């Protein structure tokens with residue numbers, strides 16, 4: 001896995017989360033900090049909040065249909081319908 005690309009994709013997801021009001025309270029500020037300065041800038045309790053309120057619910061998404069873990073690059077779209085790109089294609093073919 002290309003780490004730079006992965007970090008870029010993660011930032012895109014975080015930007016989406018902060019822009020569209022997914023995050024509340026301290027997690028919003030922590031997401032903005034990670035966008036700005038990277039995850040390594042987080043200290044102590046901030047790491048816990050990031051993991052518990054951002055990473056677990058939004059960055060480790062499973063597809064609702066096939067239960068694979070969605071790649072970071074598919075999460076922004078996956079947040080809307082809960083599907084990975086493969087399943088989204090399959091579902092749209094069902095119409």
Ligand SMILES: [Zn+2]
Pocket residue numbers: 063064065066067068083084085086087088
């Ligand atoms: Zn799927």
